[in-house]
Amino acid sequence: MADQKLKVTCPSCGTTLAFRPEQAGGRFRCPKCKNPVQLAAPEEEAPAPPPRPPTRAPAPSRPPMSSRGSAPARRSPPPPPEPPAEEEPPAEQEEAAPAAPPRSVRGRGRGRAAVPAGPVSKPGIPAGNKKLLLIGIVALVVLGGGGLGAFFAFGPKGKPETAGKSIEGREVWKLVGEDLKAGETKPEAASRATALNDALAKIEAARKDHDYGWPDYFKGRALDRLGKRDEAKAAFDAAQAKLDKSAHAYVMLERGLSTVRRAHDLRLRTRRFRAGGPSFMPEPEAAAADQAALPDLRAAASGPKEQDFCPGGLIALAEGEANRIEGQSSGALRKFELAAGAKAYPEVSGALMGGEYAEMGKWDLAVKTLDAAVADSGGAAFARLTRAWVLRKRYRARPEDGEAAAWLDKALEDVNEAAKAGHAVAPLAVAAVQVDRAELAIARGQGGAEALAAAEVAVGAAQKDGDWVAQELAAALALRRADMDEREGKDPRASLDGALGAFDQAVSGSKDDPVAVLNRGRALLRRARTEAARGGDARPIYDRASADFAAVAGKDASRDGMEPTLSGAVARVEKAVEDSKKGVDATATFAQAVEDMTALLKKFPGEAGAREARGRALWAMGDAEVRAGKDGGPTLDKALEDLDEVARARPGDAATLDTLIAAWMARGEAYSKAGADAGPAYQGAVAALDQACTKSPGNMRLLLMRGKARRLLGDAKLANDLSGEALTRFQEAVTDLSEVVKADAGSFAAIYERGQALYGSARAEAAKNQDPRVTLNLAVRDFEAAMAKDDKKVEVIVAHGEAVLWMAAVENGRGQDAYGTLERARISFDKACAADANTPLAWCGVGRTYLLEAQFVKSKGGDISGVLAKAEPAIKKGLELGARRAHMDWAFWLALSQRYDEADKEFVVALEKAPELRKDIEGRKRLMEQWRRGG
Numbered sequence: 001m002a003d004q005k006l007k008v009t010c011p012s013c014g015t016t017l018a019f020r021p022e023q024a025g026g027r028f029r030c031p032k033c034k035n036p037v038q039l040a041a042p043e044e045e046a047p048a049p050p051p052r053p054p055t056r057a058p059a060p061s062r063p064p065m066s067s068r069g070s071a072p073a074r075r076s077p078p079p080p081p082e083p084p085a086e087e088e089p090p091a092e093q094e095e096a097a098p099a100a101p102p103r104s105v106r107g108r109g110r111g112r113a114a115v116p117a118g119p120v121s122k123p124g125i126p127a128g129n130k131k132l133l134l135i136g137i138v139a140l141v142v143l144g145g146g147g148l149g150a151f152f153a154f155g156p157k158g159k160p161e162t163a164g165k166s167i168e169g170r171e172v173w174k175l176v177g178e179d180l181k182a183g184e185t186k187p188e189a190a191s192r193a194t195a196l197n198d199a200l201a202k203i204e205a206a207r208k209d210h211d212y213g214w215p216d217y218f219k220g221r222a223l224d225r226l227g228k229r230d231e232a233k234a235a236f237d238a239a240q241a242k243l244d245k246s247a248h249a250y251v252m253l254e255r256g257l258s259t260v261r262r263a264h265d266l267r268l269r270t271r272r273f274r275a276g277g278p279s280f281m282p283e284p285e286a287a288a289a290d291q292a293a294l295p296d297l298r299a300a301a302s303g304p305k306e307q308d309f310c311p312g313g314l315i316a317l318a319e320g321e322a323n324r325i326e327g328q329s330s331g332a333l334r335k336f337e338l339a340a341g342a343k344a345y346p347e348v349s350g351a352l353m354g355g356e357y358a359e360m361g362k363w364d365l366a367v368k369t370l371d372a373a374v375a376d377s378g379g380a381a382f383a384r385l386t387r388a389w390v391l392r393k394r395y396r397a398r399p400e401d402g403e404a405a406a407w408l409d410k411a412l413e414d415v416n417e418a419a420k421a422g423h424a425v426a427p428l429a430v431a432a433v434q435v436d437r438a439e440l441a442i443a444r445g446q447g448g449a450e451a452l453a454a455a456e457v458a459v460g461a462a463q464k465d466g467d468w469v470a471q472e473l474a475a476a477l478a479l480r481r482a483d484m485d486e487r488e489g490k491d492p493r494a495s496l497d498g499a500l501g502a503f504d505q506a507v508s509g510s511k512d513d514p515v516a517v518l519n520r521g522r523a524l525l526r527r528a529r530t531e532a533a534r535g536g537d538a539r540p541i542y543d544r545a546s547a548d549f550a551a552v553a554g555k556d557a558s559r560d561g562m563e564p565t566l567s568g569a570v571a572r573v574e575k576a577v578e579d580s581k582k583g584v585d586a587t588a589t590f591a592q593a594v595e596d597m598t599a600l601l602k603k604f605p606g607e608a609g610a611r612e613a614r615g616r617a618l619w620a621m622g623d624a625e626v627r628a629g630k631d632g633g634p635t636l637d638k639a640l641e642d643l644d645e646v647a648r649a650r651p652g653d654a655a656t657l658d659t660l661i662a663a664w665m666a667r668g669e670a671y672s673k674a675g676a677d678a679g680p681a682y683q684g685a686v687a688a689l690d691q692a693c694t695k696s697p698g699n700m701r702l703l704l705m706r707g708k709a710r711r712l713l714g715d716a717k718l719a720n721d722l723s724g725e726a727l728t729r730f731q732e733a734v735t736d737l738s739e740v741v742k743a744d745a746g747s748f749a750a751i752y753e754r755g756q757a758l759y760g761s762a763r764a765e766a767a768k769n770q771d772p773r774v775t776l777n778l779a780v781r782d783f784e785a786a787m788a789k790d791d792k793k794v795e796v797i798v799a800h801g802e803a804v805l806w807m808a809a810v811e812n813g814r815g816q817d818a819y820g821t822l823e824r825a826r827i828s829f830d831k832a833c834a835a836d837a838n839t840p841l842a843w844c845g846v847g848r849t850y851l852l853e854a855q856f857v858k859s860k861g862g863d864i865s866g867v868l869a870k871a872e873p874a875i876k877k878g879l880e881l882g883a884r885r886a887h888m889d890w891a892f893w894l895a896l897s898q899r900y901d902e903a904d905k906e907f908v909v910a911l912e913k914a915p916e917l918r919k920d921i922e923g924r925k926r927l928m929e930q931w932r933r934g935g
């Protein structure tokens with residue numbers, strides 16, 4: 001026997017192998033290294049000796065597929081590892097079916113595979129074993145060689161309906177399977193759909209003669225690749241009902257992967273391309289699809305893992321998806337990497353791996369991985385959409401980055417390619433990226449109008465199917481229009497109302513989807529802030545926002561529901577601010593918010609949102625204290641500590657900067673009322689506004705705020721006898737405010753604030769012994785323009801009277817007749833008193849016009865008693881209403897009445913009550929001393 005054997009050395013591992021002569025010309029697998037070994041063909045065909053029963057079941061070899069027309073009969077597991085060097089390899093390589101029922105042997109994985117036992121026979125095919133032959137052919141030809149799935153070798157013990165009806169079935173399924181594989185890999189959407197539909201037609205045509213489960217399996221695969229997930233699931237369910245249990249693992253594998261593909265599609269149309277801002281909440285539908293897939297994925301992953309039967313990459317993908325669903329990110333990454341390396345679903349495995357890296361904030365690695373996934377999959381739509389999501393998420397995390405525009409441009413290219421490929425999610429993705437590009441363009445002041453127009457076209461295309469997510473995108477577009485309105489100094493409330501209308505439709509269409517409700521709450525909060533900033537009643541809008549945040553509280557699965565909790569606290573605090581403006585004591589609300597956020601910060605020390613909410617509450621509390629005449633400085637200092645820290649953690653964040661600016665402004669007012677130097681506080685506000693203006697150049701709202709802050713900083717400098725610095729700050733304020741007026745000639749606030757800045761400039765010029773009359777005339781002109789727009793604004797009327805009154809003093813000091821100018825001032829103050837009889841500064845203004853007239857008459861030696869009699873009731877009314885400067889006016893009235901001792905005492909009171917008026921008080925005291933000395 002030994003002399004008859006052929007001895008061959010394995011070229012891969014050097015093992016000496018022995019073969020029978022009749023096996024010459026065949027191609028076998030080395031039992032040690034599993035690599036193929038080719039025997040030289042004999043010169044003449046020798047008759048095959050009769051078969052002999054082996055002492056153990058031989059393991060048939062696995063020849064490779066050679067062409068469409070020929071293929072091995074079936075696929076079997078590899079022989080056991082580490083055979084003896086002289087071990088005899090399998091004797092046959094022709095098609096054969098076992099004469100005895102199969103037995104199971106354990107492979108490399110946890111499952112079992114059927115292996116034929118008994119002698120092998122070449123001629124004929126027993127009728128009872130046609131099923132085994134057919135399944136083997138289909139398994140090797142259709143799903144072998146790196147395909148998307150594979151089968152066990154099944155024995156003849158099956159249900160009667162599972163038996164193959166004819167030998168030609170193997171050719172039918174071989175061709176159908178190859179057509180299906182070819183269709184799955186076509187790069188163009190149209191040709192892919194055509195090929196897959198042709199394959200479906202062939203499957204149905206062959207079903208009547210060969211319906212034993214596999215037709216439904218192939219149908220499910222084709223439907224899944226066409227994106228028809230529900231129909232695919234029904235087909236896989238039908239296949240599982242018809243096939244033997246030994247085949248169920250393969251059906252479950254494909255069904256599980258199809259179900260998670262459904263989940264990923266849901267994420268692509270919702271969380272990954274969400275309007276309104278980032279959310280940490282899970283997508284309910286996607287999460288449900290994941291959970292539905294988990295049993296199939298785990299069952300398939302725990303099935304047989306022999307490389308011959310099931311490509312390891314596909315099993316790895318299933319295991320990775322299961323790990324991802326169960327929150328095991330590191331395990332998921334390892335499995336996705338294995339699947340991507342095996343080229344199993346490269347557009348899915350590689351894309352998922354890149355997505356996991358993005359979730360971890362590893363942006364460069366995520367993009368690099370997704371670049372490879374797009375390349376490996378031939379630019380598959382899913383891989384492109386995932387890369388676009390990562391690029392968009394990266395932009396959201398770092399919008400100030402210089403590369404942000406390039407990221408969005410690349411994302412737009414990806415989503416456009418996905419749209420060309422016919423992916424159902426692509427229109428929504430295109431719209432979302434275009435909305436992001438509009439947001440960035442508006443923020444940077446570069447082509448905002450053009451970007452908005454492009455976004456409008458994309459959103460219109462996405463809305464054609466009435467999808468509620470498309471309504472969210474319409475809302476996002478309306479929010480970007482509101483951004484543009486604010487940038488141009490226009491009223492954004494109409495655009496915000498449009499956004500809220502679209503959000504209402506999204507919430508209704510989604511049946512109160514938590515993310516849709518959360519996004520509406522965000523928009524309501526912004527709308528309330530806008531209404532409050534323009535003097536409207538924002539309290540009902542704050543209530544609606546609070547209701548939305550309360551509705552989603554507890555539905556945010558990450559960070560313990562942080563965002564709804566924080567946003568709800570902010571809405572309550574800001575509503576309380578509005579309440580306090582109406583005279584409602586909101587101290588308890590502020591204190592509760594501070595307590596809640598302090599507790600949250602103990603749990604999450606680095607949580608910027610909680611610190612910002614506490615800073616807002618402290619700012620509101622301190623601001624209320626200042627307006628109530630209390631010392632709100634210490635409370636505002638605590639607010640500034642929180643808000644400064646948040647601003648450093650979130651450089652450029654608009655909402656944070658707004659609150660920080662408001663806190664600095666309130667702190668400056670507190671310093672002024674306390675007679676302290678308010679300059680540092682207003683300087684802090686200007687610095688924050690400089691940062692905000694740099695982030696959003698040309699934003700008219702920010703320029704208006706900076707103009708006001710610079711004007712108040714000028715006032716502080718002037719109060720500290722720094723007329724040069726004051727003049728510079730006033731001039732900077734005029735520049736900012738003039739730009740706003742140029743952009744919007746109807747801006748009442750900008751015209752009024754510019755008038756105040758010009759009035760400050762005139763006073764600074766006078767302090768430098770310059771003639772202030774030209775600048776004063778410009779200030780008066782602005783105040784009159786503001787009065788023409790709204791003649792009910794008492795503060796504007798009073799400001800006009802103050803400027804005209806000071807003009808009268810300047811004219812009198814330069815020897816001009818100032819009585820006409822003085823009368824103009826008195827008319828303004830009388831008008832203010834008529835508009836609101838409880839305006840203390842208006843009554844003070846009336847009293848001061850008479851005091852200045854008395855001063856004019858006294859300088860000419862005339863009788864001033866009649867004029868003083870007119871001044872007395874006005875000044876006392878100011879004192880009654882709590883005007884602090886009225887004490888200075890009363891002291892001066894006493895001095896003009898030659899009641900000098902009483903005047904001395906009242907000047908002391910005036911300094912205590914209004915320390916910010918120290919310079920004016922000291923000037924009037926010096927004048928009184930001159931009169932006392934008879935000067």
